[in-house]
Amino acid sequence: MDMATNRNAAAQRPNGAPQTKVCQFKLVLLGESAVGKSSLVLRFVKGQFHEYQESTIGAAFLTQTLCLDDTTVKFEIWDTAGQERYHSLAPMYYRGAQAAIVVYDITNQDTFGRAKNWVKELQRQASPSIVIALAGNKSDLAAKRMVEFEEAQAYADENGLLFMETSAKTAMNVNDIFLAIANKLPKSESAGGGAAGGARRLNDADAPRSSSCCK
Amino acid sequence: MDDDLPTDFQVIVVGTGLVESIVAAACSRIRKNVLHLDSRDHYGGLWASHNFEGLQKFIKEITTDPSRQLQVYNLIEKWYIPKESQEVKQEGEDGKTEDGKEAKKVWSQADFASEYRKFNIDMTPKLLFARGPLVELLISSNIARYAEFRCVTRVLTWMSDKLMPVPCSRADVFATEAVSIVEKRMLMKMLTSIVGYNEEEMDNEFKDWTDKTFQEYLTHKGLTPNLIHYVLYAIAGGTNAMPCLEGVRECKKFLMSLGRYGNTPFLWPMYGSGELPQCFCRLCAVFGGVYCLNRPIDTVENKTVDDKKVVVIESKSKTLTCDHLVLGINEGPKDLLSQEHSDSSDISRAVFITNGTIMSSEKEPLTLLRFPPLNEDNNATTVLEVGPATGSCPKGLFVVYFITNKVVDAETDLMPYAQKIFDMSGGEQTEASDKPKCLWSLFYNVKDTSATVRDGVEGVHVCAGPDAGLDFDRAVHQAEEIFKKICPGEEFLPRAPDPEEIVFEDDVTHGPEFQGEQEDADGDKE
Numbered sequence: 001m002d003m004a005t006n007r008n009a010a011a012q013r014p015n016g017a018p019q020t021k022v023c024q025f026k027l028v029l030l031g032e033s034a035v036g037k038s039s040l041v042l043r044f045v046k047g048q049f050h051e052y053q054e055s056t057i058g059a060a061f062l063t064q065t066l067c068l069d070d071t072t073v074k075f076e077i078w079d080t081a082g083q084e085r086y087h088s089l090a091p092m093y094y095r096g097a098q099a100a101i102v103v104y105d106i107t108n109q110d111t112f113g114r115a116k117n118w119v120k121e122l123q124r125q126a127s128p129s130i131v132i133a134l135a136g137n138k139s140d141l142a143a144k145r146m147v148e149f150e151e152a153q154a155y156a157d158e159n160g161l162l163f164m165e166t167s168a169k170t171a172m173n174v175n176d177i178f179l180a181i182a183n184k185l186p187k188s189e190s191a192g193g194g195a196a197g198g199a200r201r202l203n204d205a206d207a208p209r210s211s212s213c214c215k
Numbered sequence: 216m217d218d219d220l221p222t223d224f225q226v227i228v229v230g231t232g233l234v235e236s237i238v239a240a241a242c243s244r245i246r247k248n249v250l251h252l253d254s255r256d257h258y259g260g261l262w263a264s265h266n267f268e269g270l271q272k273f274i275k276e277i278t279t280d281p282s283r284q285l286q287v288y289n290l291i292e293k294w295y296i297p298k299e300s301q302e303v304k305q306e307g308e309d310g311k312t313e314d315g316k317e318a319k320k321v322w323s324q325a326d327f328a329s330e331y332r333k334f335n336i337d338m339t340p341k342l343l344f345a346r347g348p349l350v351e352l353l354i355s356s357n358i359a360r361y362a363e364f365r366c367v368t369r370v371l372t373w374m375s376d377k378l379m380p381v382p383c384s385r386a387d388v389f390a391t392e393a394v395s396i397v398e399k400r401m402l403m404k405m406l407t408s409i410v411g412y413n414e415e416e417m418d419n420e421f422k423d424w425t426d427k428t429f430q431e432y433l434t435h436k437g438l439t440p441n442l443i444h445y446v447l448y449a450i451a452g453g454t455n456a457m458p459c460l461e462g463v464r465e466c467k468k469f470l471m472s473l474g475r476y477g478n479t480p481f482l483w484p485m486y487g488s489g490e491l492p493q494c495f496c497r498l499c500a501v502f503g504g505v506y507c508l509n510r511p512i513d514t515v516e517n518k519t520v521d522d523k524k525v526v527v528i529e530s531k532s533k534t535l536t537c538d539h540l541v542l543g544i545n546e547g548p549k550d551l552l553s554q555e556h557s558d559s560s561d562i563s564r565a566v567f568i569t570n571g572t573i574m575s576s577e578k579e580p581l582t583l584l585r586f587p588p589l590n591e592d593n594n595a596t597t598v599l600e601v602g603p604a605t606g607s608c609p610k611g612l613f614v615v616y617f618i619t620n621k622v623v624d625a626e627t628d629l630m631p632y633a634q635k636i637f638d639m640s641g642g643e644q645t646e647a648s649d650k651p652k653c654l655w656s657l658f659y660n661v662k663d664t665s666a667t668v669r670d671g672v673e674g675v676h677v678c679a680g681p682d683a684g685l686d687f688d689r690a691v692h693q694a695e696e697i698f699k700k701i702c703p704g705e706e707f708l709p710r711a712p713d714p715e716e717i718v719f720e721d722d723v724t725h726g727p728e729f730q731g732e733q734e735d736a737d738g739d740k741e
Contacts, residue, residue, distance in 0.1 A: 086506060
């Protein structure tokens with residue numbers, strides 16, 4: 001979490017024209033089981049929704065790219081893979097995460113209480129500069145609403161969180177919440193990439209390769 | 216809170232050490248129904264990395280209730296700095312001294328406590344060989360995407376009473392001024408031939424050397440004492456008694472891993488070795504494995520249910536059943552594990568936190584130092600120095616690990632080595648010194664449990680604890696053996712698909728085209 005390097009990511013082309021920056025960010029999802037974490041991601045990444053989505057087996061790691069004005073933001077999205085269920089989420093899950101979406105179900109007050117706990121946990125465990133968004137999911141079920149919009153908004157404001165009510169089913173605010181996060185993330189200098197410049201992922205290529213930091 | 220835990224599984228794994236976690240991942244990957252438990256509130260067992268608070272808890276547990284952690288003994292913690300910060304004398308307004316260098320921070324115990332989260336201190340620090348079995352497994356299984364690594368930047372040895380860099384690559388060999396041109400040719404010829412031998416040629420070349428030492432072989436090859444030191448102590452990590460064939464194999468392993476990532480053959484996991492078990496656990500969870508920490512087990516027995524033998528476990532007055540139980544050595548009920556322990560191969564470990572690197576370098580170094588034995592009774596000692604860039608400690612500090620096979624006890628075995636490279640006086644932190652100051656130290660012994668592992672109950676597979684080796688090879692090997700017993704004929708950790716390759720059935724609604732790209736498909740445009 002130590003952004004030790006201080007490289008300027010916006011490399012100049014030889015002719016002096018600024019090159020579009022590509023910043024990669026790790027985004028983690030948190031929230032109780034069955035609030036729709038995987039559904040939100042699946043909607044955002046694949047534009048799909050499954051009413052009876054089972055716990056997502058084998059797909060807890062997705063990537064999606066958003067283009068802002070002068071920057072391409074690439075999200076590497078981590079799903080909990082169910083490890084939150086018995087309070088056994090591994091610390092490596094938060095490592096180097098620059099953004100988090102804490103999800104609750106607007107029809108279930110308990111999940112909102114748990115979401116507040118996840119926010120606390122992030123404030124304690126994750127990088128101090130992490131951007132946190134609160135998502136009140138299942139807004140299509142407003143008739144069964146148990147968590148008032150104003151209550152959640154007030155909580156988000158107090159804690160400096162982005163907040164939206166979303167629906168993975170109707171796609172309402174799904175792209176918007178990711179876009180809001182992308183806009184809030186710092187995209188200068190050492191932004192993006194893993195924990196610190198010079199750290200690397202392993203891959204098949206034998207040739208040395210520099211970090212996954214902004215290119 | 217975990218009372219709704221399901222009770223019937225094909226495989227239950229107890230303990231989240233590296234071996235257990237690899238087995239859990241491998242079973243889950245081929246769609247075995249897996250439950251993974253740990254009696255503690257954190258992942259990794261004796262393979263864990265702790266922040267400073269977690270480490271204090273671990274130390275307290277060992278000193279107050281040794282029966283909870285039987286693998287660790289002779290633990291001594293010591294501070295070399297004051298409890299509270301004292302008035303800091305500012306030499307310049309911006310904390311810089313007159314010569315422009317940043318003033319050395321004066322650390323107190325309170326500073327460590329307040330920055331506790333920036334520490335990740337390994338109970339079992341190890342390196343990965345760039346072409347070793349763990350790297351290959353991480354890549355082939357696609358688990359590599361969960362972790363990041365740093366290259367070890369240099370290999371050092373202790374020669375003529377000082378630290379010396381060891382030439383690793385061909386370029387290093389030719390660049391070094393420590394050996395003459397004639398020696399360089401000799402060394403390259405020797406190293407090239409070792410790498411070139413296949414198994415058959417190796418047997419042929421070394422058929423007369425099976426009962427001789429590596430040192431005798433190197434002497435026979437005409438290597439000078441300088442070169443013998445590099446090859447035997449630093450590259451092979453051996454002692455004068457190292458058998459010839461073992462030395463050759465160790466050299467070959469070292470040389471074969473050169474040139475893949477960085478300038479040395481080694482990688483270090485970001486945030487420490489304790490991340491690795493968690494990576495395997497994540498894969499297990501991704502494929503449906505159920506995780507529950509803080510869940511000790513009380514008894515294990517065999518029962519026959521519907522003509523089928525099962526393992527029955529009692530845990531917090533809940534009965535769990537499975538076909539196979541994979542049990543970490545420090546997790547099982549004591550009567551299940553054999554007690555025939557001899558301490559002949561126990562491990563002596565030490566951790567030091569210092570205020571500078573053992574040998575200055577332009578960029579922050581990540582160092583493997585291999586000490587030859589300082590006296591005849593000792594074993595060779597491995598030292599790993601990691602800095603803030605690895606996520607191991609706050610800026611301005613280094614964490615240094617010492618590992619050797621136990622002779623007397625951890626402190627007696629390792630203190631002489633530490634004194635060679637650290638200032639252990641506890642004096643002023645700001646005073647000029649050619650050695651980094653030791654601010655905190657921890658010595659402890661760990662039982663080498665590899666020999667005691669015995670499968671007491673049918674369907675129970677016991678995993679050994681950490682070993683003294685530099686790499687993870689033994690753990691990977693053991694995990695694969697256990698997996699083969701549980702799932703004979705099945706593939707061990709086949710490649711997990713990338714997200715792009717996962718096809719969801721009944722795609723009803725079609726949104727915009729997927730624009731994501733594979734996380735490592737993009738090249739370097741830096």
